[in-house]
Amino acid sequence: MVLALEQVGVAFGGFRALTDVTLSVAPGQVVGLIGPNGAGKTTCVNVLTGFQRPTHGKVILQGREVSGLAAHEMRRAGVARTFQAGRLFGGLDVLDNLACTGVGLGLRRSVAEHEASALLNWMGMAALESRAAAGLPYTDERRVAIARALMGKPRFLLLDEPAAGMSEAEAADLAALIGRIAAELGVGCLLIEHNVGLVLSVCTQVVVLDGGRIIEKGDREAILGSRAVREAYLGTYAEAA
Numbered sequence: 001m002v003l004a005l006e007q008v009g010v011a012f013g014g015f016r017a018l019t020d021v022t023l024s025v026a027p028g029q030v031v032g033l034i035g036p037n038g039a040g041k042t043t044c045v046n047v048l049t050g051f052q053r054p055t056h057g058k059v060i061l062q063g064r065e066v067s068g069l070a071a072h073e074m075r076r077a078g079v080a081r082t083f084q085a086g087r088l089f090g091g092l093d094v095l096d097n098l099a100c101t102g103v104g105l106g107l108r109r110s111v112a113e114h115e116a117s118a119l120l121n122w123m124g125m126a127a128l129e130s131r132a133a134a135g136l137p138y139t140d141e142r143r144v145a146i147a148r149a150l151m152g153k154p155r156f157l158l159l160d161e162p163a164a165g166m167s168e169a170e171a172a173d174l175a176a177l178i179g180r181i182a183a184e185l186g187v188g189c190l191l192i193e194h195n196v197g198l199v200l201s202v203c204t205q206v207v208v209l210d211g212g213r214i215i216e217k218g219d220r221e222a223i224l225g226s227r228a229v230r231e232a233y234l235g236t237y238a239e240a241a
C-alpha cells in the first residue's frame with residue numbers, strides 16, 4: 001500500500017509546473033526526487049501533502065484517492081513533511097515542540113510528551129529536550145524538525161532539502177538517520193535533495209524531474225547511466241555523485 005501521484009499536472013495560471021507526473025513511495029522505502037532548480041520538486045511534495053491541489057490527476061494513499069484532502073487531513077492520515085526552513089516554535093523547548101504537534105494530532109498531553117521523549121531518545125537527541133528551539137545550532141534544528149514530523153507515527157515522511165547548508169559529514173549522518181527511519185520505523189520516505197551523492201547513498205529508487213516532467217526513474221545505476229539526466233542535471237553536480 002503506497003503513497004502515489006498518478007499522472008498529476010499542476011498549472012499556476014498559464015504556467016505548467018508539473019505535467020503527467022506518476023511516482024510512488026512504499027512503506028520502508030526511500031525514494032529520491034532530484035532535478036534542477038524550478039523542476040517542480042517542492043510542488044510534488046505540496047501535492048502529496050495536501051498543500052497544493054492537483055489541476056489534473058490523482059493523489060492515492062493506501063489505495064484511496066485523497067486528491068481533495070487538506071494538509072491537516074493528510075497529516076492525520078499519516079503523511080508528514082518537513083519544510084526547507086525549519087519552522088520550529090522558537091519560544092518553546094524541543095520537547096514541547098514535539099509534544100504540541102502530538103496534541104494537535106489528537107494525543108493527550110501526557111501521551112504526546114511520552115512519545116516525544118521516546119522519539120528524541122531514539123534519535124540520540126535526549127540531551128536537547130529542554131533546550132529552547134530558538135537557540136539550537138542549525139543541524140540540530142533540522143533534526144528536531146524531522147523528529148517533530150515523526151510525531152503521531154506517520155506512515156510516510158516527505159523531506160524537502162533536509163541537508164541544505166550541512167557539511168558532508170553532517171549530511172552523511174543525516175543520510176544514516178533517514179535510512180533508520182525507513183528500515184526501523186517502516187516509514188516510506190521521499191527525499192528532495194540537491195546533494196546527489198547523499199540521494200544515491202540512501203535511496204533505492206530515484207525520480208528525476210526537469211521542467212515539471214519526469215525524465216528518468218530508476219536505481220543508482222540507471223540514474224548514473226542516464227544520458228538525459230547527465231544533460232539536464234548531473235553536469236552541474238557530477239563531482240557530488
Ligand SMILES: Nc1ncnc2c1ncn2[C@@H]1O[C@H](COP(=O)(O)OP(=O)(O)OP(=O)(O)O)[C@@H](O)[C@H]1O
Pocket residue numbers: 012015017035036037038039040041042043044
Ligand atoms: N504558487 C506558485 N505560483 C506560481 N508559480 C509557482 C508557484 N509555486 C511554484 N511555482 C513555479 O513552479 C515551478 C516549480 O517550482 P518548485 O518550487 O516546485 O521547484 P523545485 O524543483 O522545488 O525548485 P528548487 O530546487 O529551486 O526548490 C517554478 O518555476 C516556480 O517558480
